[in-house]
Amino acid sequence: MSSAGLAVVPIPNEPLIPPSHVDLELDHRESESIWVYLAFFGSMIPIxxxxxxxxxxxxxxxxxxKSFVVKNQKLVCGGRxxxxxxxxxxxxxxNDGNVLHLVLRLSDxxxxxVKTWCGKDFTFHVRRGRGCDVGYVNRHIVERVY
Structure with a gap:
């Protein structure tokens, strides 16, 4: 049996505007800039x-x-x-006014x-797909018991 957890953290619904020293590029190319909306966790913020x-x-x-790691981000616009x-x-x-949906991949x-027949409880934190099968869990239970 496995379980996955998800932590829900309230994120302020504020514009995603970088600090002024980073925003210089946008100021010089105002004609090329557009406003889009980033949708995630039920929030929508302008960018x-x-x-x-x-x-x-x-x-x-x-x-x-927003501290969402790049490799865990997936951006979708218009179903693409x-x-x-x-x-x-x-x-x-x-285009200007489009909504970009941010989908975040959960951790691996x-x-x-595991609860043994003799009443002992064990919790293992393992990475998916890294050779962590039933045999792996069994070996670690044996190590902890004996």
């Missing part, structure tokens, strides 16, 4: 971006401002995943709880 931003730079900006990191926002046809960490 000012450049059409020439790469998907990777957009994800890095989200990581910097913005999957190619080196592609530009304009390559996907993202899995919690396994």
């Amino acid at each position: 000012r971006i450049l059409e020439s931003n790469s998907i990777e730079s957009l994800k890095l900006r989200i990581q910097t401002c 995943e913005l999957s190619r990191s080196n592609s530009l926002v304009r390559d996907y046809g993202v 960490l899995q919690v396994i709880n």
Whole structure:
């Protein structure tokens, strides 16, 4: 039996605008900037971006401002995943006012709880797909019991 956990943390519904020293690029290219909305966890926040931003730079900006690790982010616009990191926002046809849905991948960490026939409880934190099968859990139970 396995279980997965999800921590829900309230995130303020505020614009995702980088600090002023990072925003200089946007000020110089005002005509190319667009406002989009980032939707996640039931919130929707406005973001000012450049059409020439790469998907990777957009994800890095989200990581910097909201602490969601880039490799766990998936951006979707109009039902289409913005999957190619080196592609530009304009390559996907993202326009002013579009909604970008941020999907976060849960950790690969899995919690396994075992209760033996003699009443002992064990909890294991294992990574999925790393050779952590029933045999792995059995070997660790034997090590802890004896």
